[in-house]
Amino acid sequence: AQSVTQLDSQVPVFEEAPVELRCNYSSSVSVYLFWYVQYPNQGLQLLLKYLSGSTLVKGINGFEAEFNKSQTSFHLRKPSVHISDTAEYFCAVVNPQGGSEKLVFGKGTKLTVNP
């Protein structure tokens, strides 16, 4: 079975500051990794994903994440945040051998960008 731990439930930052949202996962098999974002009153949408290859992946809205196999981490970063980045961010994994595309999510990190 897979599990995801998001170490921070809330992260407040000021506009134009850098931010890192942390994610660690646990799995006995290789997994694919994802970050989803949920803006207020909207559904979840995919921000970025790591399947294989380069460990640094870039997503929408200037976000990027780095896969670290030895540390079983997939932290999300943005060098300069905007007010509009205020949202809840979810890290998720899927077992590519399972065939179900069933995502297992972390508890989420609420990012609040203050002016």
Next chain:
Amino acid sequence: DTGVSQNPRHKITKRGQNVTFRCDPISEHNRLYWYRQTLGQGPEFLTYFQNEAQLEKSRLLSDRFSAERPKGSFSTLEIQRTEQGDSAMYLCASFLRGGNTGELFFGEGSRLTVL
């Protein structure tokens, strides 16, 4: 708008009543997923369908819960004899098998409040 629609968006009911939620996925998507999200938690998998076949059910899905996808298009999730612990956001997502791994398209959710 992801193309996945859920109705109703909000439902307030009294304990013991039955409720039904509907999900209309993206039309060509053959897989449909139900997740539950409670306050402070990430989405938790409930069940998924491939076409009209229900392929997996979580242990979270007690016998008071039933999901159907009769013609392989829309799906319903019914909760019988609701309890206060059923209060949550119920999320639907769809996926085209063979599509981009892990890229589920989520609806905006149906929020259930049980009084």
